[in-house]
Amino acid sequence: MTNTDNEKIESPSDAEEEHEHPSDRKYIQIAIILGVITALEVATYFFEDMPGEILIPLLMVMMVIKFFYVAAWFMHLRFDSQVFTKFFVGGLVLATVVYVIALTMFEFWNKG
Amino acid sequence: MTENEHSVGTGLSNNKLLMWVFLGSECLLFGGLISTYLIYRSRFADGPAPGDIFDIPFTSVSSFVLLMSSLTMVLALSALQRGDYRNNRLWLLTTALLGALFIGGQVYEFTTFLREGLGYTTSPFSSAFFTLTGFHGVHVSIGIVMLMSLYVSSMRGNLRRESAETVEIVGLYWHFVDVVWIFIFTVIYLVPSPTS
Amino acid sequence: MTQTLEPEVGEMSKDQKHQPLGVYTRPKGGNGWRDWVTTVDHKKIGILYGAAALFFFLIGGIEALLIRLQLATPDGTVLGADMYNQMFTMHGVTMVFLVIMPLAAAFANYLLPLQIGARDVAFPRLNALSFWIFLAGGLFLNTAWIFGDAPDGGWFGYAPNTGIVFSPGNGMDFYAIGLQITGIASLISAMNLIVTVLNMRAPGMTLFKMPVFTWMILVVQFLLAFAVPVITVALFLLMFDRNFGSHFFNPEMGADPLLWQHLFWIFGHPEVYILILPSFGIISEVIPTFSRKPIFGYPFMVFSGIAIGFMGWGVWAHHMFVSGIGPISVAAFSLSTMFIAVPTGVKILNWMATMWGGKILFNTPMLFAAGVVSMFTIGGLSGVTHSVAPADTQQTDTYYIVAHFHYVIFGGALLGIFAGFYFWWPKVFGYLLGEKLGKLNFWLMIIGFNLTFGPMHILGLQGMSRRIHSYSPGFGFEFWNLVETVGSFIIGIGVLLFLINIYTSAKKAKGQPPVGPDPWDARSLEWITPNPTPVHNFDEVPVVEELDEFWHRKYGKDENGKVIRVASAEEVCQDGSATDVHLPSPSYWPLVLALGFPFIGYGLIYNLWFCVPGGIMILMSIYAWAFEPPDDPEEGHGEEQHENTLDGETEEVSVD
Structure with a gap:
């Protein structure tokens, strides 16, 4: 779901081919x-x-x-390509949001 | 080039994309284990509490070792991209050794805890702690196996410059495992834990 | 890990013309089973998924009938209480994990590459691997029946009820490990299909020219990729509790019994959309085709699907309104649950708007699709009644809930899959399923379905509890329970008619040339290939310019702006005669690797030593996989009886 705007992604240009590390x-x-x-x-x-x-x-x-x-x-x-970042950050943000909500329901923040 | 004008794919390597999707999904796995630990860290029953038992200086050293293995990993990749096979092998081996050192530290930590009365079945806290760090340890170990496979393959002359992407992908996995430990080290060890 | 990531190029060969049932023959690999167990062809893997899932469907269906027999009369004695627990647990687990999910995978595997104009998926061997792991996991789970006791803690497996204290048998071990194994399969196939959609689309097929089915499958793969790890955590914790004495779910040691519920439903609610969205995708293909109109509001269709995917993560606790999660949580999840009805409503309105004013043809696929729209709406509405927490408190654990989720999963997911069967059968096997039997199949299923699950609304509101093996006479439950049992057998006859239909249609088609191109006057790219699909899919990868590319090649506008036919199907469709196409080579290792998992499973339950051969098989296969030559230069390709030509379009398969 991180990729809905993938259409913007261009095919690799020659410059990207040898993206300098x-x-x-x-x-x-x-x-x-x-x-x-x-x-x-x-x-x-x-x-x-x-x-x-x-x-x-x-x-x-x-x-x-x-x-x-x-x-x-x-x-x-x-x-590297933004697509990679989107996948990773997508998983990271989803995990953070879902589990923070779950921890909140366990009253973790006030009880520890 | 004319072909590319029609092309709608991302133009990215399938393998790398697969690895990144996998890492995104791993976030949910470790998130679940870390949350479980956080919920249970104050439920240590009659056993030792986390605040009593963690050896921060020791864990800091092993955390530093794992952190530096990320540096050697990226140096291995960079050497291979230059076509410097000798240094590539050297750094691959160093990375694997640093990983093994980290695992050794974990084994030492676990046995020390065991001696101090914190077994796997002592309390919800102990179960959650060993499961979380154990899962991470298994991930590191799988990484070591992959690194050694790359090393052997390089020794046999099969790991050429053209296959640098394979090393890059193993590297992504390795760095991810490191990043997870950065999180675990801060949230589980450094943030003050409950004491008994 | 990387060993599984080697680029895969290769070739395979085929002459499939005029073979109604055996779509595939690989002379080199022989015609028989060896070809099937080593295949990496997405179409064959799709068929394997379908066949395996139908097999499990029959098992799950028999379990359902036994449940209904037990409940037909008060104080039923067909099954004991214990057997009843196992029966309803296995019915749920089977239908969710071994029937609906793999059936969706069957359609996804077969159609997704065709719909995006690709020759295969991004990782053909991984694709085979996911199927074999799924099959290994499904069979492993069902061997629990043979070994004495099947899982008996419900498909949701609430711990601590499923812990060693309350479920001392091995049943729940089979549950925890079996679902773990099928989870690996889902995860691998999800990652594979995501990469496939992103990287393998035909030239010109931008994301917003993809068919709605492909879109929905893509959303589902993201849900799987992110939801499966969560249940993996839960199942691991349960397994460690049961086998190694940890205390994740042991309240005596201070553990929180809500932990399982949270982890399970964080997975479980996205899972609900994993079950339903593929079916939404299928009927989004069927309804426009038989309404002779493009899908109404394509972008809304896509975005509502994505929205459902996102919002599906924020509603899990509505399964826990009576678990004691506190008033604030209840209120928040109550609201978010009401909101998720909005994108679903958008979809229903769009399907109706697609049909509105169309020249509707009520062929069997369309009947099933219309069945989905109507039945799912009922299920969706009863779902909204659950979102109202006070009402839900009354409904929880009654047959009202059972009614609801059967209306969405049977009435929504399964009927949609049947629409897909009838719609794509000619594409896959080269012959049409009989319309007469098909319509009878539909009407029996829809009548039986409403007789079975409709009265459950009433029984539930009257207070009949679910998951209880019997009820006493005198509560007014007798009549409707009997009606339900009769209804369930009507469904059974309907399903039987489906199987008979396959048999008779196949028999009739034997010796006949395959059905001509485009039997339904369809819209999307998969119909450009001949029926059944040749092994290389496309003779020439099409360049896509429009949404509904195939339809746009057949129809244009005259000078008055009126839609007219500009080309016949024969002119537009390819004839499948290409011989110079490289395809991935078959491989043994996916099967061998998958077979390692049941060994580890039995090892964890009975004797850890069994894990050793399993582990060795897995490790060995991974290395063999990595070192197996990705391409076999000796192997021929194209049509075997014809001259062996080499090269040509290697790039089409091996991306980058």
């Missing part, structure tokens, strides 16, 4: 960023006094950034 150096840069964020994430563990209202959103933001970097660069979604 980033250099190894770029990949390593991304990995360093990922490593640093992971270090920051782990660091929160040692700040035991941090209130949950700050900690949890902070962790979520860092998680999303990591997720985004791996999907966009390592999985090439940045350079």
Whole structure:
């Protein structure tokens, strides 16, 4: 269902044929960023006094950034066809919405 | 080119499209397991609670290992695309080894938990925890088997530059498994868990 | 995983002319069973799906008749309580997972590539694999009867009732594992067909020139791809609870019994649309053809289908109004359920508008299609009464619910599939099914159906509970129950007439040349090929310019703007004589791989050692699959009796 507007998708042009992948150096840069964020994430563990209202959103933001970097660069979604992104994001969004509703019905957010 | 003017397909590789549809569908699978865990994480009966038993520093290291295996995976692909078979093999093997290291860490974690009194049948929490991380571990293991198959196939001279897409597709699977762990690591381990 | 992703090109061969029943002969592979078990041809796989599903349909039908015999009179003694539980559970599971879904898969497999102008699906071997896994799973599930006890916890298998404590036999293990296996089949075929639709369309066939049937099948494949993993989770948890002592559904340890219900219905409600949308697609082809008009509001038809697909994810908890989910949840899901009636209503209005003012021909397919529109409307309306939570509280677990879902699934899905049988039979087998028997078949089924399920509305509102093996005299249930049993046997005779019709029509067609092209004056691309479809589908892949391309090649407008016939079917249709078409090679591995699953299933139930041969078979097949040459340069293709020509249109099959 992510593909209703597929008609827009053009056949591959010659340019797309050899879509350039980033250099190894770029990949390593991304990995360093990922490593640093992971270090920051782990660091929160040692700040035991941090209130949950700050900690949890902070962790979520860092998680999303990591997720985004791996999907966009390592999985090439940045350079590849939008169709792939639509399938993946379609599944991701559907899963998130459905399960968040289900968790809400279990009163997960207020009871944990 | 004239053919293409009529062409209405996506022009994308069938195999890659199949893998992405599969990964989209896997989101629902892991979503279900993660939700189950979240519902049950405070239901630890008389057994150990997640907050008491998780070893964050240890898991951080193994998470880092898995994260870096994504880097080596993408380097393997990039080497193959350049036609650099030697480095391709090197990175494929490194990726598989890092994956194996992660699995080793998981085995160690599981046995430690077991010793501390958290068995598979101890509580809804323990069942959900082992099932979720176990499913993820099985996914990693399947990935290792695929990587080793690629490695052997490269040793026998069958993995050429033209078949870089096969490596790319295995890579997609591998990165997905990594991305799932990024989620699990934050939501299951780092977000403070209930203690007894 | 990637091993299964190798591009598949190859070739196969065929001379199928003048062979009414055996559409396919592959001289190289022999005429017999070997050809069928190794086939990767989407048409043969479609026929296999259809045949297997009809077989399970007979089993499920016999189960239904036994249920009705038990309930014909008060205090029935035909089946005991325990046997009754197994019977209604297996009836539900069989009809949902082993009949309606594979019948839809049969039509999808056979027709979808033809409707989009493709020579095969994107992954022919995976296609064969999904069929064999489905068959393995279906047979595995039914062997539960032989091994003592069949599943007895209802098709929805509510845990903890289906846990080891309350269902100590092996029945629910067969349920959990069997559905797991058929789920793998559905998932593989869903991914395959999605890629097929996106990548394999003929030149010019944009998404909005695809027939409505193809559209509905596409929506269904997305629903499957996203819904199957959810029930997979649920079934795994149940299996672990039963076999390995985990506590997902054990309230004593603090587990929540609602977990199963949520997971099951998050899958289960999309599943309802998985069952009905293919039938909507079929009648969207049949009604325009026999009304001699294009489908009314094509974009609305497509978008309402997509909307149903989306909204189907947001209504699952209406199955749980009495499960104690809280007033806010009840109110929210009550509303969303009312809204989902809107796109469905759009479809019904569009079908009626298509018929309105048309020169309607009441051939058998059209009768069945009209049956769907009317019967499904009744079922849809009783569905809306469920969305009103206070009313639903009264209706839950009564025969009113049973009436509702039979009106949508029998009256909607199954009648639509019968419309498809009569409509496409000449396309598949080269001869028409008899009209006289066909009409009798329709009237018996529709009368029997209404006699069986109509009174259930009354009984349900009178308070008769479902899933109870007997009822006492004196509640006023006797009369209608007897009527229902009589009705169910009328349905049985109707189905029997269908089988007799196949037999007599095949016999009559024997030795006759196949039916000419375009027997119904149809509209979509599959009819451009001769009947029965040659193994290579299209002699030449058509270039598509219009929605209803085939019709537009036959009809044009004169200077006054009046529609006139510009070409005869013979002029438009291809004659199937092409010989230089590459087709995928057959393969053993889909079958071998699929056979591994039942071993693992029995292993999990009886002795883990059985899993070993199963695992080895699967692993071995995956590697064999990967290393099997994708193309066999020695193999001939085209028509065997003719000269072996090579090459030509390889690109048509191997995308990219």
